[in-house]
Every structure is written in structure tokens, then in C-alpha cells.
Amino acid sequence: MNLVAPQAGKWLSNNKDAYKYLHSSVKAFPEGETFLHILQQVGFKNTTFKSLSLGICTIYCGTKSQV
Incomplete structure (x- = not known):
């Protein structure tokens, strides 16, 4: 994923740096x-x-009551 995500980002958005965070995230x-x-x-x-x-x-999934 560390190599694939930035390359996919470059292909999809023309900006591979935008996807460098994905692996660590x-x-x-x-x-x-x-x-x-x-x-x-x-x-x-x-x-x-x-x-x-x-x-x-x-x-x-989870539920939370409104306050």
C-alpha cells in the first residue's frame, strides 16, 4: 500500500503527494x-x-442518544 496508494493518487488526481499519508493513516x-x-x-x-x-x-455502527 505504501507504494500503490501514491501511484494510484498520481493516476487518479495527478498528485501523488496527496495520497502519501494513506498508508500511515x-x-x-x-x-x-x-x-x-x-x-x-x-x-x-x-x-x-x-x-x-x-x-x-x-x-x-453504534447509537448515541441526543442531549
């Missing part, structure tokens, strides 16, 4: 139960997640 993002715990700490309830496309994408 993906690696730094908390995933799975770790991210659910963060959501719960800030008040979300009924938190769930589902990985799609062999883990390429994950959908996180």
Missing part, C-alpha cells in the same frame, strides 16, 4: 474491538463492526 487507525471500545468510551451503545472484502473495509 491506515496503519495507525485502531481496528476491531479496539475501535469499538473507543466508541463506547465516548458514549456510543450497541456498537458492532463488520469486515468486508477480506478486511479491506470495515463498517462500524
Whole structure:
């Protein structure tokens, strides 16, 4: 991904530097139960997640009451 994202960015937007952050951003993002715990700490309830496309994408869901 470290090599692919900047090249894809160059092809898609004619600016490969715009996509250099992507690899480090993906690696730094908390995933799975770790991210659910963060959501719960800030008040979300009924938190769930589902990985799609062999883990390429994950959908996180939760509910939070209005104040």
C-alpha cells in the first residue's frame, strides 16, 4: 500500500503527494474491538463492526442518544 496508494493518487488526481499519508493513516487507525471500545468510551451503545472484502473495509455502527 505504501507504494500503490501514491501511484494510484498520481493516476487518479495527478498528485501523488496527496495520497502519501494513506498508508500511515491506515496503519495507525485502531481496528476491531479496539475501535469499538473507543466508541463506547465516548458514549456510543450497541456498537458492532463488520469486515468486508477480506478486511479491506470495515463498517462500524453504534447509537448515541441526543442531549
